[in-house]
Amino acid sequence: MAKNKTTATDKDVLEFINEFADTEKKRKDSLELLAFFNELTGFEAKIWGPSIIGFGTYHYRYASGHEGDAPLVGFSPRKSALSLYVFTGLEEHAHLLRDLGKFKMGKACIYVKKLEDVDLRQLAILVKATINYLQATYGKNQH
Template sequence: MAELKTKETNASVRDFLNQIDDAQKKADSKLLLKMMQTVTGNKPKMWGDSIVGFGKYTYQYASGRTGDWMQTGFSPRKTNLSIYIMCGFEDFQSELKKLGKYKTGASCLYIKSLKEVNLEILTLLVKKSVEKMRKKYPQKSDSKKQ
């Protein structure tokens, strides 16, 4: 079975954020960094070469195969900021109605700029998502040292 390509690395989050050319995307990324670090209590870690992640959990497929992934995180992509809400959005419909301008994927929230969303609602959404992930995957999720 293929191995997951995106893994936690020791690359510098600061260096990654500082190389972002777009000034607004860089400012938004630094704000997301502070917010997610506060919400999770975890230090940021690079996942692959373009995702800043917080916390970690171990999942297991029915086949027995396991892997590690971040509890939440973000990636400043070319057209959007991708914010990882790992538990999905099913339980967050009331928050999404108040959030502002966004699109969603299975577990990604796509926004063009933090100016287009309600930051209090975004913070609440990240907080609730992390709480849900920690409840579902308590083994590594509780560590503040990640």
């Protein structure tokens, strides 16, 4: 079984943001997201893999036997956009995206050019729903 590449590290989150965010605007948005997620989730931010800032963890196990740990929610200040890892990708949660604002979708990742493009109240609803779903599905043994 292949080892997961995206695991929690001991990298300093603020240092990571200052080094990884390629513009002052992306640094500012990242620091705002950091405070937003810290307050909303109550979990300490950790760097996962080379470039994801994650909050909380859950342990998953797929029918294939593949298993591992992942952050409940998170984000990354990538070059092209802020990547928000806050959506389950499930059809029954699609309505939570309706009033979010201006974004593009990946499979279960939301891409935002700048933080002002999204409604933070709606983002908070989306984040809470995702955490609730993951905890109900995989258990509340996160840390």
